[in-house]
Amino acid sequence: MAVATKPSSGRWSASKTRSLLTGLAFISPAIIGFIAFAAWPIVQSLYYSFTDYNIFQPPYFIGLENYQDLVNDRVYRIALVNTFYMVFIGLPIHLVFNFFMALLLATQIRGLSIYRTIFYLPSITPVVASTIVWLWLFNGQYGILNEIIGWFGIQPIGWLTDPRFTKPSLIFMGMWFGGNTILIYLAGLRDVPVSLLEAAELDGANALRKTWHVTLPMISPVIFYTLIINVIGYFQYFTEAWVLTATRDGAAGGPLNSMLFYAMYLYQSAFQLFKMGYASAQAWVLFAIVLIATGLLFRFSGWVYYRSEE
């Protein structure tokens, strides 16, 4: 980590100053961007979170009132719980499914590029367009999904209308959007040295044990990476649920707010009700949750195995 500051003579030379200035000049867009689009807004939103602010009048300091209101806000609590549902139930299901699919594709399957394309396509199609397609598939009366389950004698399901099924429906739909992660895992799996797998095989390990004792540890850094990125992403879950539930007058969340997620409620507070202070408090609570979650993941990352650089 301290490569750059390797002291050659211990003295600050003119050439060092010049290289510092050159380096800073090259990264100057990042410095400006970091201050303008990250550091300053973070601090500013913390300030707003202690104010009553509707953008038409100047912010008015109210201390912790916004945070106290959050504690008593029933709808906010629903959004929070729904979001945790996606992070703790949806995300693991998706990652396990994606990993399983990657394992299948890594078995030297023929026509790999076709499978890869099929699994990846939903990840690059515009979310709104594909979610509208799912809206049609989920349609209670004329949707094909109810028709298909009907072939197996299952009664029609209110995929998006029955509060018991709405979130499972979102998770089901989300499996379709995971191709990106499948490809990341697949690339990781192809990086696992064949010699290790062969050695395990010679030692009499079956496919399951090979996967558990060799493949998993070897690609654990990749799993860890997708876990971190997706935990952060799932806490911000927005577009799919918004497209499925938002009505013409801007209401969103579905039946009994069963599809109201954190980022949706925050958006509504800020840009529909112009409660900027209240929304900023929500943003900071989200920030704290995400920081704690990633902190915990790093803290308990002992299972991640980093290959030493040869």
Next chain:
Amino acid sequence: MSASESLSRTTANAMQPRGLSSRRNQDRLMKALAYLIASFVALAFVFPLYWMVTTSLKTDVEIFKVPPTLFPLDPQWQNYPASTQYIPFWQYMFNTLVICALTIIGTVISCSLIAYGFARVRWPGRNAVFIVYLSTIMLPAQVTMIPLYIVFRQMGWVGTMWPLVVPAFFGNALYVFLLRQFFMTIPNELTDAARIDGANELGIFWRIMLPLLKPALATVALFTFVATYRDFLGPLIYLTEQNQWTISLGLKMFQNMYGAQWQLMMAAATLTMIPTMILFFLTQRTFIEGIALTGIKG
């Protein structure tokens, strides 16, 4: 380790004939199972797209047929031109492509400069600064969204595309990371020689590095295009005037206004997907390599 390893290896060798053949059968079974599951899931993945296209070619009566028809009885190709009439489809498409183009230009220029500064110029504190910069990837957009909106509003930029485009000119930590990885693979001899010949850093960057970086820049450009084309929340916040909407906003309005015209919505959805699909098929390798890079090196 080595002793037990060699021991188990000799026992494995001794049992080879029987053990290997049963293993081969087991392998064959596993492989057949892998094909079966992968094919089934692949079919399930294609199905929504198939259903979208099928529906887009039905009449407004046929879409509500119970049980549904798997193929359109009489393909209604005119649904496609019709769907572009219900909303100003081409206007929205044009707006989207303008935003994409400007975002790509900004991202490619800024990220390649920044990545060069982090990878090829040695300066004190560089790695620490890089780690701080990289951590912004983990910052939820919601935390900065409100102050940025307020500032852009004071600047009179709400209702224009500038809040979506201008930040791209100030770098993106993920793509900087990606380009930095590429820069680090280029041997130092190349740049040292130029430096001895008296070239300055900007000259080295421009004449030696950028040409070598083309494939990586293509990856960044592609990813930026897809991300910008798919974006919904940004346009939803800032594009308050209907004539500036992107195609994603337009599609959502289409659904809100003409929710029962599924055949037209599916036609519009198909048209919206076509550009990214064509792009993907033309540039598959760049995509796949880029994904592998973001995942593995992370």
